[in-house]
Amino acid sequence: MSSYLEGDETFWGWIYTKDHKRIAILYLISITIFFFAGAVAATLFRLELLFPRGRFFTNDGYNNLFTVHGIMMVWFFLIPSIPAVLGNFVLPLMIGAPDLAFPRLNLASWYLFFLGGVLTLAASVFGNIDTGWTFYTPYSSTFSHPSIAFALLGILIAGFSSVFTGLNFIVTTHRLRAPGMTWFRLPLFVWAIYATSIILVIATPVLALVLLLVGVERLLGVGIFDPTLGGDPVLFQHLFWFYSHPAVYIMVLPAMGVVSEVITCFAKRQIFGYKLIAVSSLAIAGLGFLLWGHHMFVSGQSLYAGLAFSMLSFLIAIPSAIKVFNWTATLYKGQITLEAPMLYILGFIGLFIIGGLTGLFLASVSIDVQLHDTYFVVAHFHYIMVGGAVLTYFGGLHFWWPKMTGRIYPERPAQISAVLSFVGFNLTFFPQFILGFMGNPRRYHLYPEEFQWLHALSTGGAVILGIGYLLPFWYLLWSLKNGARAPANPWNAKGLEWTTSSPPPEHNFDSQPVVTEEAYAYP
Amino acid sequence: MNTWLTSGASSVAQQTEPLIAALIALAIFFVAVVYGAAVYLIFKYRAGSPAERGSVPTSSLTLEALWIGVPLILAVSIFVWSAKIFFGLFETVPGAREIHVVGKQWMWKIYYPDGRTDVNELHLEEGVPTVLTLSSEDVVHSFYMPEMRLKMDAVPGRYTRMSFVPKKHGDYHILCAQYCGTDHSRMVGTLHVMKGAEYAEWKAHGHDMALALKGAALFHEKGCEQCHTEGGKGPNLSQIYGRYQTLADGQVVLAEENFLRSALLDPGRSILQGYPNVMPSFKDQLSEEQILELIEFIKSLPADSGTAVHQEKVSELPREQTPEGNQLYVRCG
Numbered sequence: 001m002s003s004y005l006e007g008d009e010t011f012w013g014w015i016y017t018k019d020h021k022r023i024a025i026l027y028l029i030s031i032t033i034f035f036f037a038g039a040v041a042a043t044l045f046r047l048e049l050l051f052p053r054g055r056f057f058t059n060d061g062y063n064n065l066f067t068v069h070g071i072m073m074v075w076f077f078l079i080p081s082i083p084a085v086l087g088n089f090v091l092p093l094m095i096g097a098p099d100l101a102f103p104r105l106n107l108a109s110w111y112l113f114f115l116g117g118v119l120t121l122a123a124s125v126f127g128n129i130d131t132g133w134t135f136y137t138p139y140s141s142t143f144s145h146p147s148i149a150f151a152l153l154g155i156l157i158a159g160f161s162s163v164f165t166g167l168n169f170i171v172t173t174h175r176l177r178a179p180g181m182t183w184f185r186l187p188l189f190v191w192a193i194y195a196t197s198i199i200l201v202i203a204t205p206v207l208a209l210v211l212l213l214v215g216v217e218r219l220l221g222v223g224i225f226d227p228t229l230g231g232d233p234v235l236f237q238h239l240f241w242f243y244s245h246p247a248v249y250i251m252v253l254p255a256m257g258v259v260s261e262v263i264t265c266f267a268k269r270q271i272f273g274y275k276l277i278a279v280s281s282l283a284i285a286g287l288g289f290l291l292w293g294h295h296m297f298v299s300g301q302s303l304y305a306g307l308a309f310s311m312l313s314f315l316i317a318i319p320s321a322i323k324v325f326n327w328t329a330t331l332y333k334g335q336i337t338l339e340a341p342m343l344y345i346l347g348f349i350g351l352f353i354i355g356g357l358t359g360l361f362l363a364s365v366s367i368d369v370q371l372h373d374t375y376f377v378v379a380h381f382h383y384i385m386v387g388g389a390v391l392t393y394f395g396g397l398h399f400w401w402p403k404m405t406g407r408i409y410p411e412r413p414a415q416i417s418a419v420l421s422f423v424g425f426n427l428t429f430f431p432q433f434i435l436g437f438m439g440n441p442r443r444y445h446l447y448p449e450e451f452q453w454l455h456a457l458s459t460g461g462a463v464i465l466g467i468g469y470l471l472p473f474w475y476l477l478w479s480l481k482n483g484a485r486a487p488a489n490p491w492n493a494k495g496l497e498w499t500t501s502s503p504p505p506e507h508n509f510d511s512q513p514v515v516t517e518e519a520y521a522y523p
Numbered sequence: 524m525n526t527w528l529t530s531g532a533s534s535v536a537q538q539t540e541p542l543i544a545a546l547i548a549l550a551i552f553f554v555a556v557v558y559g560a561a562v563y564l565i566f567k568y569r570a571g572s573p574a575e576r577g578s579v580p581t582s583s584l585t586l587e588a589l590w591i592g593v594p595l596i597l598a599v600s601i602f603v604w605s606a607k608i609f610f611g612l613f614e615t616v617p618g619a620r621e622i623h624v625v626g627k628q629w630m631w632k633i634y635y636p637d638g639r640t641d642v643n644e645l646h647l648e649e650g651v652p653t654v655l656t657l658s659s660e661d662v663v664h665s666f667y668m669p670e671m672r673l674k675m676d677a678v679p680g681r682y683t684r685m686s687f688v689p690k691k692h693g694d695y696h697i698l699c700a701q702y703c704g705t706d707h708s709r710m711v712g713t714l715h716v717m718k719g720a721e722y723a724e725w726k727a728h729g730h731d732m733a734l735a736l737k738g739a740a741l742f743h744e745k746g747c748e749q750c751h752t753e754g755g756k757g758p759n760l761s762q763i764y765g766r767y768q769t770l771a772d773g774q775v776v777l778a779e780e781n782f783l784r785s786a787l788l789d790p791g792r793s794i795l796q797g798y799p800n801v802m803p804s805f806k807d808q809l810s811e812e813q814i815l816e817l818i819e820f821i822k823s824l825p826a827d828s829g830t831a832v833h834q835e836k837v838s839e840l841p842r843e844q845t846p847e848g849n850q851l852y853v854r855c856g
Contacts, residue, residue: 059705059706059707059708059709060705063702063704063705063707130704130705131702132702134702136662136663136701136702137663138662138663138679139662139663139702139703139704142662143628143661143662143704144704227679227680227681230789231680232680233662233663233678233680234678267568268570269579270579270581271581272580272581272582272583273582273587274581274582275582276582276587298665298674298675298676298683299663299676299678300676300678300681300683303609303610303613306609307606307609310602310605311599311602314598314599314601314602315598317594317598318591318594318595318598321590321594322587322590324557325557325586325590328557328560328561328564329580329586331560331561331564331565331568332564332568332579332580333568333574333576333577333579333580334564334568334579335568335570335571335576336564336565336568336569336570337569337570338565346561349557349561350557350558350561353553353554353557354550354554357549357550357553357554358550360546360549360550360598360601361543361546363602364542364546364601364602364604364605365606365608365609366535366538366539366542366605366606366608366609366612367539367542367546367605369535369539369609369612369672369673369674369675370539370669370672370673370674372665372674372700373665373667373674373700373701374669374700437528438669439667439670439696439698441667441698441700441708442700442702443702443707443708444707445707445708446708446709447708448696
């Protein structure tokens with residue numbers, strides 16, 4: 001009985017694969033490359049920020065660094081991470097299906113993603129892209145360097161990959177569930193991916209359109225965003241954030257899905273409030289489309305629009321809070337163990353709650369006036385995206401590593417990495433809340449002297465966080481050759497993916513699974 | 524930056540600082556509750572511990588209602604508290620001192636109504652209601668005064684504004700807060716909030732012709748009076764600013780700075796009902812500063828005076844001060 005890793009082991013066997021599991025591995029390798037690109041940029045600018053008047057880089061050099069960091073991390077690491085790696089691998093297994101609904105579309109999705117990523121990375125490294133990942137006009141459409149066109153094209157191409165993947169997941173969830181797998185027996189990870197897919201399909205085309213329009217203005221001189229051509233700069237912001245706000249839910253919803261899977265397994269009990277968590281995922285996806293103007297309270301947007309966006313931004317805190325409370329309640333009367341996946345997930349809860357609460361500061365219109373475009377915002381979104389999404393990506397990777405690779409990773413180094421990541425993360429980003437309150441704007445190469453000690457703390461934390469990220473890179477690779485062979489269910493977890501071998505055969509299951517119990521039916 | 528939580532340096536700061544304190548308290552409370560509960564539960568229910576397990580609750584209407592209801596009430600309360608403060612930022616205070624701020628890569632140009640200008644410095648008087656009207660000559664910038672707890676984007680092609688009262692004299696930071704290119708982090712300046720006597724002394728020493736007077740001269744030079752006069756093709760401009768106007772297509776708009784600007788640069792869209800669409804556009808013919816001068820001139824016209832008054836204003840000036848002269852005579856505003 002050969003696994004999906006055996007069979008055609010040639011290069012073309014991987015590059016032309018239609019197997020969702022191999023495609024997940026292709027994504028895993030690609031996003032790791034792009035993650036490193038973004039991380040190198042961050043290392044360089046965190047070092048530079050030790051010096052208030054700069055030291056190694058010109059203003060232009062620094063501006064390029066934070067732009068590359070943002071673009072690579074948002075579009076080529078965070079957005080694909082959990083859906084395209086873990087979702088691709090695990091979703092069909094979780095519902096008892098042999099593959100996704102459209103395997104060729106899945107491969108096309110990866111091709112577009114990789115092509116877009118390479119193009120954008122090349123444009124960033126060889127060109128001069130300094131607009132920030134937000135590309136505000138008219139700076140991006142009129143004033144910045146022409147190489148920006150290649151970055152816009154790369155992101156546009158990768159955007160198609162998002163839409164195809166989302167479509168694939170939605171159809172798969174509707175049509176390929178095993179007999180007995182009703183909607184309310186689905187693992188919560190599937191609900192999370194489903195909600196994420198709705199956003200991927202509806203929001204991403206708006207991004208493609210707005211980037212295209214910037215290109216049209218830039219290359220053809222058609223006035224859309226540049227006031228000297230008769231355009232409106234604030235229109236860009238509306239169109240950009242209409243995608244980019246839901247985009248952050250693309251990043252956090254799958255993470256929340258992973259939390260539900262891991263916490264039930266390592267507390268060995270049924271989740272508290274299954275239906276409420278499932279419905280909250282959909283609520284977050286829906287509400288998430290109505291908040292974009294909270295990025296624009298001081299943009300010249302009207303007072304009343306500001307108030308509406310503020311109120312809605314507060315409302316979305318409710319489903320998120322529900323989930324946090326429900327997960328905590330899931331610990332009650334469990335049989336809790338603290339292997340690495342559980343440590344990562346507990347880290348998520350600890351960091352997500354801080355990120356979410358600081359979101360309330362920003363949702364409050366009059367406080368946002370002070371905090372907008374400062375390090376407070378940078379700290380807030382890193383708490384959710386890094387403290388949240390990245391920690392759970394690592395947690396999920398560890399959790400499903402035995403299933404994906406057939407090997408057990410070494411537990412002690414993994415636990416150490418989880419703790420180092422949590423500590424390093426807090427040391428890196430908590431000082432940035434203070435920097436924001438004190439008035440350090442974002443995207444500042446040079447800053448007032450009195451802030452240096454906070455930047456030094458932050459850079460010190462980044463070193464620890466970096467070690468926390470490098471350790472898994474080393475021991476996970478090590479485990480591929482040297483880790484113990486994994487049984488089908490090393491965690492004694494519930495879930496269909498654990499009923500097949502580790503790693504699974506190409507067709508996933510030897511016989512069609514039939515579902516007869518609820519999700520997380522731990523005794 | 525003196526203190527990072529309490530500065531009380533502006534009317535807005537004095538209102539937001541208690542709200543911030545409340546939010547911090549709330550955040551600490553919820554973090555403590557969740558962290559505390561998690562740590563307690565993990566310890567008590569660690570695998571193999573003697574704590575009683577038994578049947579495991581999977582839902583509870585009471586608990587779920589509680590943790591939906593309480594956050595909801597808190598969210599709405601914070602929203603309302605914050606919203607009330609926000610209104611103040613946008614309000615029009617009659618008699619407020621109005622100052623124009625124009626951002627440009629990579630500096631801030633300040634235009635006071637009395638004609639004085641500053642670069643990268645803003646002089647305000649303690650206790651006096653102030654309105655800053657902002658715009659940009661190139662890309663989007665953002666005028667940020669951290670100790671005042673204030674910020675507003677400066678957008679090219681339109682005006683934004685913020686209304687506040689500086690409360691504590693001192694020197695403070697001005698920073699650009701919207702990424703605008705190479706020297707974004709060098710687009711900084713100093714805000715001087717001065718007490719009454721000090722301010723009066725500063726004011727007495729800068730010399731330039733008031734913006735409105737420069738605008739009057741420009742109004743004459745550009746030939747505006749040919750239409751905007753008694754019985755002419757254009758409306759009486761003293762009846763315009765600050766009032767609701769009906770456009771040719773029936774729309775009713777408030778004629779404030781943005782409207783006057785669009786009337787100069789894109790008049791076809793701003794023609795008032797009852798007037799022919801014959802006003803030429805002055806796009807590319809007027810600098811940002813000249814647009815501000817014309818706007819200040821129009822704002823300075825006493826209501827119901829008819830724009831014929833400007834001719835008197837211009838002819839009132841000594842000969843050397845009219846544009847025909849070689850230089851504008853400098854008069855203290």
